Amino acid sequence: MEQEAVKKVIEENYPIRVIEVVKLKNIYKVICPNEQYCLKTIKYNFGHFFFIISAMKHLYENNFEGSIPIIKTIANKDYIEIKSCFAYLIPWKEARIGNYDNILDIISAAEVLAKLHIKSRGFKVTENMNPRIGWFKWIETFRTRKDEILDFKKRILDKDIKSEFDYMYLVEIEQEVLRAERAISNLLSSEYVQIMEKHIKTNGFCHHDFAHHNLLFADKKIYVIDFDYCILDTHLHDLASLILRSLKNGRWNIKGAEMILNKYSSINEVEEEEIPVIAAFMEFPQDFWQVGIQYYWEKHPWGEEFFINKLSKILDDREDKQEFVGELRKYKMGG
Structure with a gap:
């Protein structure tokens, strides 16, 4: 099962215990005992992917208040490889999405x-x-x-x-x-x-x-x-x-x-x-x-x-x- 394979990769690469993984479009909601995470997958070449996460990190390190921090792996990396994609893990935010009718x-x-x-x-x-x-x-x-x-x-x-x-x-x-x-x-x-x-x-x-x-x-x-x-x-x-x-x-x-x-x-x-x-x-x-x-x-x-x-x-x-x-x-x- 796809979710089980993703769960295994996450637990091998991050110091967390995963209870359940739920696929939502191109992200996975990662449910743990005390917290939840978002695993975002991107199917680009490495150079393009690295630019994206570097831009995100630049904003976070520059104290942009709209940034969500990328969680480091056990190997102190910002990303993992999974199913021919690159992916990064961030905390899950319980939120409402914006409304451009408002x-x-x-x-x-x-x-x-x-x-x-x-x-x-x-x-x-x-x-x-x-x-x-x-x-x-x-x-x-x-x-x-x-x-x-x-x-x-x-x-x-x-x-x-x-x-x-x-x-x-x-x-x-x-x-x-x-x-x-x-x-x-x-x-x-x-x-x-x-x-x-x-x-x-x-x-x-x-x-x-x-x-x-x-x-x-x-x-x-x-x-x-x-x-x-x-x-x-x-x-x-x-x-x-x-x-x-x-x-x-x-x-x-x-x-x-x-x-x-x-x-x-x-x-x-x-x-x-x-x-x-x-x-x-x-x-x-x-x-x-x-x-x-x-x-x-x-x-x-x-x-x-x-x-x-x-x-x-x-x-x-x-x-x-x-x-x-x-x-x-x-x-x-x-x-």
Whole structure:
């Protein structure tokens, strides 16, 4: 049994007695006589995995209050190998997850994110790390993704029998490619490169998946978990994503963005010239591209109805989002 094998590996590597192991997605809840732990597995190459746990340790050692300490093995290591994966053990937190439908949670998230970015500064990349790197790459990444949307079009046209999703997606491609080109143009006309030259000197990193379910409210703190997508990049990447996650699905309004920006900026200052960069990042049709990747390249078996519903939500939201992005681009910090 899988759980028994995991239990055995844990007891061989940590000075704990395990009563039960419960698998929950890509983690294991480890139940012991007097405490509980979380064993997090990651199926990356060692260099990438080592970068992730090194970033987590950097935050903890820098006294980031949202950190959960990694528990050392009997051999004084930060990780173990298990089932062709690497894994680390942390204390289990009985908590509620964040809720981006709740304005108080959103403001708290902005505060924690700003503190995370400040505490990430001074991170040293070593030779045995293989990190994701986003510095200076947004323009090229957006161009590549625009070309991938055009590849989805070719795949649709090459089909003898087209699905309902194919027809829905195909009819929107031209408009979304124009939106992508507009985002690229706006990024090029911003001070993106100059800002990256300034930000890269801080040697910081981004969480890169600051979703509500990666925030644990417990012990009168907010713990940040799941650094699997951690990336070396400007903090504006995470900040733009938080605004996007908080306001999508019909909640686009400049007042909501203002609250997030003001809270974040009260801890980690947002400069005037950075606003157009955030706006351009949000303008790119990332969700339209992503559902195409999932359907045409990754071929996830989620069913036609799932993809149709997902695409419908994206299309219903896009005009309000575009109007919001136009407003945000002209927004003046403190104005």
